Amino acid sequence: MPSPNQDRIEDLVNEHKREELLLKSIMGRIKHKVIVMSGKGGVGKSTVAVNLAVGLAARGRKVGILDVDITGPDVPLLLGLEGKRLMGSENGMVPVEGPLGIKVVSMAFVLQDPSRPIVWRGPMKMGAIRQFLSDVDWGDLDFLVIDLPPGTGDEPLSVVQYLPGADGAVIVTTPQDVALLDVSKAVSFAQLLNLNVIGIIENMSGLECPHCNKEIEVFKKGGGERLAKDMGVPFLGRVPLAPVIMTASDAGTPFIGAQEDSPAKKAFSDIIDKIEGVLKGNEEKDKGRGKEKVEEKRPQKEKAGGTGAKGAKGKRA
Numbered sequence: 001m002p003s004p005n006q007d008r009i010e011d012l013v014n015e016h017k018r019e020e021l022l023l024k025s026i027m028g029r030i031k032h033k034v035i036v037m038s039g040k041g042g043v044g045k046s047t048v049a050v051n052l053a054v055g056l057a058a059r060g061r062k063v064g065i066l067d068v069d070i071t072g073p074d075v076p077l078l079l080g081l082e083g084k085r086l087m088g089s090e091n092g093m094v095p096v097e098g099p100l101g102i103k104v105v106s107m108a109f110v111l112q113d114p115s116r117p118i119v120w121r122g123p124m125k126m127g128a129i130r131q132f133l134s135d136v137d138w139g140d141l142d143f144l145v146i147d148l149p150p151g152t153g154d155e156p157l158s159v160v161q162y163l164p165g166a167d168g169a170v171i172v173t174t175p176q177d178v179a180l181l182d183v184s185k186a187v188s189f190a191q192l193l194n195l196n197v198i199g200i201i202e203n204m205s206g207l208e209c210p211h212c213n214k215e216i217e218v219f220k221k222g223g224g225e226r227l228a229k230d231m232g233v234p235f236l237g238r239v240p241l242a243p244v245i246m247t248a249s250d251a252g253t254p255f256i257g258a259q260e261d262s263p264a265k266k267a268f269s270d271i272i273d274k275i276e277g278v279l280k281g282n283e284e285k286d287k288g289r290g291k292e293k294v295e296e297k298r299p300q301k302e303k304a305g306g307t308g309a310k311g312a313k314g315k316r317a
């Protein structure tokens with residue numbers, strides 16, 4: 001007769017298998033997963049993530065954005081969604097609807113008081129990230145943009161682990177040496193984990209002087225492109241240091257959606273073209289090799305239901 005301990009272990013293993021199936025089935029409905037990361041803090045990851053999401057949505061793509069910065073979630077502020085809450089449904093948590101129908105999930109939407117710090121160790125963060133991926137009714141999406149906190153710690157590791165079919169990472173840097181040193185670690189981290197690097201963006205690259213219109217290289221210039229070349233990954237482009245980007249962020253209205261044209265908007269729009277181009281190129285390469293994306297081999301609905309997956313009605317928050 002199996003001991004109570006053996007029964008418990010078997011239950012845990014089965015539960016884990018069910019969660020795996022559920023994760024695969026939910027992620028299988030999302031065509032592209034793009035992870036925005038950097039080895040360095042404050043270089044503009046969240047700004048890039050929200051503007052990428054809004055820019056793609058403005059092109060008619062169905063987009064979601066997942067804020068994986070558990071301890072410093074900024075995406076709600078950048079999209080003007082502060083104070084919103086995630087609701088539950090029979091199909092899982094329902095993302096908050098952002099501009100242009102973007103589906104948004106962030107830790108800030110589940111906290112009683114977002115101004116109080118979260119003091120969590122790795123396993124708790126990993127559990128939350130897993131739930132945000134597998135216990136959310138993301139539906140069918142063309143893109144899920146994932147905004148990461150700085151560095152190469154628990155959050156990036158969890159995301160890469162839970163999303164083996166992710167398209168890859170967009171790595172954000174600023175041009176100065178101290179940022180480049182940290183960011184090269186993010187590139188190595190991705191390569192170590194077999195995560196494709198979609199490319200590097202050099203943010204805060206040059207500032208146009210409002211008085212003489214000459215360019216001031218506040219943090220130097222060209223370092224991101226050099227790093228991309230040295231590490232053999234694509235360079236996606238430069239975004240200038242522009243007050244409009246910061247004021248738009250603070251106002252919760254991403255600058256890519258502004259009516260007025262600006263060099264920053266043009267630069268970012270070109271970057272989105274490039275990202276879409278790289279993804280398309282990768283897709284064609286994969287097709288040529290007869291390779292399927294991991295999540296596309298998703299389980300049949302009945303199979304997930306048959307194993308008692310949490311996707312079954314009434315089983316979720």
Ligand SMILES: Nc1ncnc2c1ncn2[C@@H]1O[C@H](COP(=O)(O)OP(=O)(O)OP(=O)(O)O)[C@@H](O)[C@H]1O
Binds near residue numbers: 149150239247249
């Ligand atoms: N190109 C830019 N020009 C002007 N301001 C910018 C630019 N890019 C980002 N910022 C501003 O810099 C600040 C930091 O940006 P952001 O929050 O996107 O960085 P982050 O890398 O996500 O930071 P963290 O590491 O804390 O998550 C914000 O106030 C943002 O508005």
Ligand SMILES: [Mg+2]
Binds near residue numbers: 045074
């Ligand atoms: Mg951020």
